[in-house]
Amino acid sequence: MTSQTVTTTGRQDDEAQIRRVLDGIVDGLRAKDLDALRRLYADDVVSFDVEPPLQHVGVDAKLANWARVFAVFAEVGYEFRDLALAVDGSVAFGHAFGRLSGTLQDGSVTSGMWVRATFGLRRVGGTWLIAHDQVSVPLDLRSGRGLTDLEP
Known part of the structure; x- marks a missing residue:
């Protein structure tokens, strides 16, 4: 086995693990399980979410956002x-x-809105954790309003 094969296989394994972490967001939200969500984030996660303030620092702040979603x-x-x-x-x-x-x-049922999501992850003790996330919507510069009716 060449070093290129080992590197590629390692990267594929890492990518599969990261996809499982992000799938964990979907599963945790659907189950309304804050403990499951906590396990996905670094303790010092910085989140730039769609709701104020400009940043949410720490896993407790991130989970407070998800708790507000569960309340709605x-x-x-x-x-x-x-x-x-x-x-x-x-x-x-x-x-x-x-x-x-x-x-x-x-x-009432809502189909929601599509947002752009970006994730930064780091491996801590062999486990991939979300260290940063950002969620945004495009902005109409003339009106200053977010465009929430766009679809991928």
Whole structure:
């Protein structure tokens, strides 16, 4: 086996592990399981989410965002599309489109909106953890409003 084969196989294994971490977001949200979500993030995660403030620092702040989602939704759906990853050693980044949807507490159903999601991950003790995430929507410069009706 050549060193190129070993490197490629290692990168493929890392990519598969990272995809499982990101799938864990989907599973954790659908189950409304904050403990499962906690295991996916680094303790010092920095999150640039769509809701204020500009940044949420630490896993507790990130989980508080998800807890607010659970308070609004009776049933949560989440999906990723077009996930692309780049892995190099103990760091990785990825980007995708994501959509939060489901049934609200009042019983109404929402198909949600598509957002742009970016992830920075690092390997800690052999485990890939999300160290940074950013969620955004395109902005209409004239009106200053987010464009929430776009689809991938």
